[in-house]
Amino acid sequence: MTLPKACIFDLDGVIVDTVPAHFVAWKAMADELNIPFTEIDNEQLKGVSRTESMRRILEMGGMTKSASEIEELTTRKNHIYVDIISKMTPNDILPGVVEFLDLLKDNDIAIALGSSSKNAPVILKAVGLSDRFEVAVDGNHISHSKPHPEVFLLGADQLGLSPADCVVFEDAISGVQAAKRGNFKCIGVGESDILHEADLVIPDMKAIDLSIFNQL
Known part of the structure; x- marks a missing residue:
């Protein structure tokens, strides 16, 4: 061998398995922007960077944001995500x-x-x-x-x-x-x-x- x-x-x-945590955090951002976001959509973000993921969600809603706005959204998404994963065992x-x-x-x-x-x-x-x-x-x-x-x-x-x-x-x-x-x-x-x-x-x-x- x-x-x-x-x-x-x-x-x-x-x-x-962090997919559920990512979904909760990304959905919170999508809901805030009134963009429909499903678990299937979340699957398409696997392995994709945080910034690119946010851009893709904005595209789903036909929206554009400045670089600073995207950074602010991804930062808040990450705070939600980190709060969840820090409780993992x-x-x-x-x-x-x-x-x-x-x-x-x-x-x-x-x-x-x-x-x-x-x-x-x-x-x-x-x-x-x-x-x-x-x-x-x-x-x-x-x-x-x-x-x-x-x-x-x-x-x-x-x-x-x-x-x-x-x-x-x-x-x-x-x-x-x-x-x-x-x-x-x-x-x-x-x-x-x-x-x-x-x-x-x-x-x-x-x-x-x-x-x-x-x-x-």
Whole structure:
């Protein structure tokens, strides 16, 4: 069995499920602007930066705002979101994740985080995973959001590895595209019809083991 030297994980939707928190926060902003906003709309914002997400919501309502107004809206959205995620616990870690991280560690496979979220440190602390990642690259460290590969390339670089040595786990289309653009192997976590650009797609992290790498 050929194993990677490292695995780089997205956070939202792979390690923890923050989609409901994002939905509550974005819907609060949309409601304020009288823009209809559904959970399906929220799905389209997965892996998208905060500012771009706000722009897309405004487009849904046929509205435009200045850069300063958008910043004010996204700041308030983030306050709502942070209030929710700061109350997360280890019970919010998605099924199978801890067991798989343990398996990787036991087999000397490095573990890194590659998330566009600037709130990644808050989430990791809340769920008790801060010390599980040898390298953690998040939205505070990058200039380009996914689908730009910067977050994964920086993670590999900090591990002292090449993209060919790493496997990325992603649940968003933009994240899969970022991984592929960076020449990483990518395992999509979610729906195969949505994440078809990944090298392999699994429904979730439940009961997976090292044999998964043989399928890449």
